[in-house]
Amino acid sequence: MQDRRHVLTPDALLMMDTIARTGSFAAAAxxxxxxxxxxxYSVRQxxxxLDVLLFxxxxRQARLTTAGEELLREGRLLLQQMAAVANRVQRVASGWEAELTIAVDKAMAPHAIFDLMEAFYALxxxxxxxxxxxxxxxxWEALTTGKADLAIGVPADRVVGSDMRQELIGEFKFIFAVxxxxxxxxxxGPLSPAEIARHRIIAVxxxxxxxxPMTVGILPGQDVLTLPSMSAKLEAQLRGLGCGYLPEPMLRPYLDQGRLxxxxxxxPERLIRSFYAWRQPSAQPGLGLTWWLHQLASPTTRRALLERHEGLLL
Structure with missing residues (x-):
């Protein structure tokens, strides 16, 4: 008996598909x-x-058995996957990266990030x-340690080496809210540090x-509730679990509704400059990274990354 792995070739799967589609051995031939x-003869082999009957x-017609139907169903999936792999290999050879890792700071507007992903996949x-x-x-650490190819939302102007580049996204105004x-x-108001220090602050x-690590806005001796994201921090402040600073665009609808x-x-006002950064390859950057950098160079995209906080993902 032949090794099953050797008989399940693309040609054998294509043969099964053709017989089933045309309805007869003669038409498929x-x-x-x-x-x-x-x-x-090929079908009998x-x-x-496989030690099964496929037809x-x-x-008088080429009617599949249950086993044949299963082989046809799985075989068609395999043929599609092989075609997809061949297409990916061809496009990667033309300059596209096999994988692109992007580190996104949680202060960036999630809607803007998903808009960029949607536009990227449309290609x-x-x-x-x-x-x-x-x-x-x-x-920043994700980029400098090689865990990311692009970092969006680096919170300060960093000293960079010759292989690093960075550009300003814009400036966040952080305001204090309860x-x-x-x-x-x-x-x-205005509240003094001594008054604020008597109450729990919410930190990310x-x-x-x-x-x-950076520590922002925490006063000496102050009680702290530490959470994993800006959206979680917002939820905690909405519930009155503490006080703290949040980006004004994120707070705007809740201030308008009277919920904060x-x-x-x-x-002085608390203004945070935010950057995007990437590792400049020695050769021409891949087409994927090039596309993202082109989008991030747009003033519209940069504004959306700072502003589009509606419907936050918690």
Whole structure:
């Protein structure tokens, strides 16, 4: 008996598909450019190797058995997958990366990121996307350690080497806000650090592992609730679990609805500059990275990354 792996060839699967589609061995033989006896012999070899009957010999037509139907169904999937692999290999050879990893800071607007992914996939690229969700220094660390090819939302202008490039996305205005039922909501402003320090602050954990994590807005001795994302921080502040700073575009609808209250604080405005960065390859960058960099160069895209926070994903 032949090895089953050796008989399940693309030609054998195509033969099964053609017989089932045309409805007879004779018609399939004409389409495949073979004589009917050769086709019959090939089917018997396949049946012997698999130790099953693929066609009902009692029928004058090429009627599949249950086993034949299963082989046809799986065989068609395999043929599609092989065609897809061949297409991917061809396109990768033309300059597309096999995989592109993008680290996105959780302060970036999720709608804008999904819009970019949707537009990218509309190109039907062979490149697989891998998205990493990071916070503050962790976004930069993912790039510098080689875990990401592109970082979106690096929270500060970084000292870069000759192989690194960065461009400004824009500037976030962070404002201090609390729920209407939070004790600080009734305090006259502007709030001093001493007043804020008496209340729990909501913080987002920096995802950096090797680099020194950033700590923003936490006062000495202050109680802290640390959460994994900006959207979780927003939910906590909506529930009155604490106070804290959030990007103004993210807060805007909740301030308009009266679900959060903006409380002025003493001191200068808190403005955070956000960048995107990438490792500049020695050769021409792949077409996938080139496409993303082209989109990020657009003022419209940059504005959307800062502003489009409606319907946050928690």
């Amino acid at each position: 004409r389409e495949l450019g073979k004589v009917p006896s050769a086709l019959t 396949l049946e012997d190797a 009902d010999r009692r029928s 039907k690229p062979p490149t697989r996307l891998r998205m990493r969700s990071e916070v503050m220094t962790g976004t 729920a209407p039922h939070h004790p600080l909501a009734a305090e006259p 954990a920096d995802t950096a592992q090797g680099l020194t 209250v903006h409380k002025p604080v003493t001191g």
